[in-house]
Amino acid sequence: MLFSSEGTLSIDVYYKDTFVPKPFIYFSPQNTSVTRIDLQNMEFNDFIIYLRNLIKDKFHEMYYCLLNRAIIDRLRELRDEDFYVRFLDVGYSNGCKIGIYIDHYHETIMEWIEEEKVEEGDSVGDICEDDVDLVMLDDVSVNHEANDEIIEIPKYVDLFLSHKNPISEGRVEDEVDDKVS
Structure with a gap:
């Protein structure tokens, strides 16, 4: 694992609301920030207990994303020890700051993201090559x-x-x- 010299991470935890598809957003969450937390020696299950105590609620799923990035492009699952190691690597290698999004309703978040990406790709593909260089004229004369x-x-x-x-x-x-x- 790649860690910073200090070994601390700052996390923003978004919770108590829901993900919404089309457009994909985390709608009106509560937010709490924890700065300089040492996660190097914390295991995945301990991290879950820590988050439950922090937000004072149980949850089904959690995801992480770099701060100031679009969650539709950069949201990743955080569901077991392997994902937790990747989460720590990403957090420590990107300025020691990262966001965590809590899913309280056990939604199919990653499927929603894929569906929205496919729909966005389809709308771009509908442009005909002939229409790219088309110039609209204001005056049209008909003889x-x-x-x-x-x-x-x-x-x-x-x-x-x-x-x-x-x-x-x-x-x-x-x-x-x-x-x-």
């Missing part, structure tokens, strides 16, 4: 020829509609021009 076709409106056979139709026989534009002027 077309004037339509010389005259549309005749047939007389309605329905009595109700024939009374409502103000246009007698003839072209539509002649009738409309007469009423407007």
Whole structure:
């Protein structure tokens, strides 16, 4: 194990709340900080007892993450002696500061993280190569020829509609021009 010369670690413990997926966050936790704690000679089970006494509550799972890092990218499980050794290595090699996140509800945290990473990757992959260099134009001109076709409106056979139709026989534009002027 790689330890600092002092052998102490500062930890921020986040507890009494829950992880929330999409977006993945640890929602509104309570926080306590412990500075200069010597964990070199503490075993994993002793560390769990220490944390339970510190937060005055039992918990199911715990995770660690370097401080000032996005938890979705850097959150790691802390579930046995092997993970505990990795936790200590990471903590001591990164400025002797690390964060611990307590899961009180036994959620599937690591699965949520993987699902969110996959969804983020899919949204980036949806961009078509042709769309990358696409430039949107404000002015779009369409060249077309004037339509010389005259549309005749047939007389309605329905009595109700024939009374409502103000246009007698003839072209539509002649009738409309007469009423407007």
